[in-house]
Amino acid sequence: MTQTAIPFLFMRGGTSRGPYLNRADLPEDLDTLAEVLIAMVGSGHPLNIDGIGGGAAVTTKVAMLSASDDDWADVDYFFAQVSVEDRLVDFRPTCGNILSGVGPAAIEMGLVAARTDETPVNIHAVNTGARVAAVVKTPGGTVSYEGDAQIDGVPGTAAPVALTFMDTVGGVTGAFLPTGNLTDTIDGIPVTCMDVAMPMVIARATSFGLTGYESAAELDENADFFARMEAVRIKAGALMGMGDVSQSVTPKFGLLAPARAGGTVAARYFMPWKTHPTMAVTGAQCLASCVLTPGTVADAPVPNENPARITLEHASGRIDVLVDYDQTEAGTAIKAAGLVRTARKLAAGHVFVPASVWAGN
Incomplete structure (x- = not known):
């Protein structure tokens, strides 16, 4: 055989x-x-x-x-x-x-x-x-x-x-904020390093000279952006206690921008060496948690409800994340997140x- x-x-x-x-x-x-x-x-x-x-x-x-x-x-x-x-x-x-x-x-x-x-x-x-x-x-x-x-x-x-x-x-780093900070500055780029469902490095699109509304294809063609993003991601991985992440797909990277189609925030997600054509379910939870946490790079309107429905506008449409959380003096405590998939x-x-x-x- x-x-x-x-x-x-x-x-x-x-x-x-x-x-x-x-x-x-x-x-x-x-x-x-x-x-x-x-x-x-x-x-x-x-x-x-x-x-x-x-x-x-x-x-x-x-x-x-x-x-x-x-x-x-x-x-x-x-x-x-x-x-x-x-x-x-x-x-x-x-x-x-x-x-x-x-x-x-x-x-x-x-x-x-x-x-x-x-x-x-x-x-x-x-x-x-x-x-x-x-x-x-x-x-x-x-x-x-x-x-x-x-x-x-x-x-x-x-x-x-x-x-x-x-x-x-x-789940990976042992902490909600693996660096201990709501924001860190790496290579001049303000980022939030967060570990909810997926460890991520999150930045504002404008910090890279982008709008945050680019298509996946447009982003994949932007070699200069990917080189800058990867340098930030590798340094962030070390700060998050993940060691050398140059050969690992984690932490993933996300970009945020103001919503423009009725959602909570516009988001782009990277896998990390290509742009995700839509949005990862795990990444969506991390990005939604970032939105719900005051002081992060998200700077997005937070729904006055609990569970909170966070709608992410991604490269192919939208995804809703229903987050059950507590806001305490110690910070945001994520209890559960609900999604519907097929x-x-x-x-x-x-x-x-x-x-x-x-x-x-």
């Missing part, structure tokens, strides 16, 4: 896409696992021509699921971000868009038993320790992918997947990797 067959589901989760795998069908050793995922996705070529990746960071993501030993959770979700061209795998971050498909995939894999009408799936995000409560539509005890929910960045409509994120503060099963079967990479269990 020259290839190893690995069972998989191929799913769209939110505005991302990739294989959903059973962790038991993969090597335990992370170095070998990384090589398997590189071969599976086809990392090392801009089109991922020798794998099932789609030539973009939002289509080279992998979800690995297993039954959870956690008393609260039903399923463990282990995420990997595979690079498009550099043959790198980052196991440090999580992905909220791919997480949108974890509930449906867990039911499809038999890890969670479907109920009639709706099935709750409690998810432990292994990479960051976050807890996420998902509700999946299961009429007649079968996952439904058709419905009326629409999310910007995905054509058409689908069944809604309701997500409530908990325990998201300090997911769809695209294919199922086996994906193959060379036996020379891994001969199987």
Whole structure:
């Protein structure tokens, strides 16, 4: 046998896409696992021509699921971000868009038993320790992918997947504000370094001479901006206690500008070496938390309500984040964040990797 067959589901989760795998069908050793995922996705070529990746960071993501030993959770979700061209795998971050498909995939894999009408799936995000409560539509005890929910960045409509994120503060760095400051100045750029669902470095678009309303394509063509942003990001990563982040996709980077289409704030999100075509679910929570925290670079109107609905205007539309929080003398305390996403099963079967990479269990 020259290839190893690995069972998989191929799913769209939110505005991302990739294989959903059973962790038991993969090597335990992370170095070998990384090589398997590189071969599976086809990392090392801009089109991922020798794998099932789609030539973009939002289509080279992998979800690995297993039954959870956690008393609260039903399923463990282990995420990997595979690079498009550099043959790198980052196991440090999580992905909220791919997480949108974890509930449906867990039911499809038999890890969670479907109920009639709706099935709750409690998810432990292994990479960051976050807890996420998902509700999946299961009429007649079968996952439904058709419905009326629409999310910007995905054509058409689908069944809604309701997500409530908990325990998201300090998942990577251990702190809401990893540098201990509401703002830091790096290379002359005021930034807020924050760790909610995803560690991020956040700045005002005007600090880089941008409007904040540029398209993803326009930003990707701006090499000077990316060079300046990356220099700030690397220095911020060190200040956040994350060490050398030059080869890591975290911390991510975000730009904010005043809203111009009825939202709370305009935002652009970076992955970090390309502009996200829409908005990351985890990044949206961090950006919303930044908006809700006085003294940060956000400088945006805060809704006088709790939970607060923060609407981020992104490169392809809008995303709403419902944040349950407390404002205390010690600062902002994020309790939970709710979002509605959609997911769809695209294919199922086996994906193959060379036996020379891994001969199987």
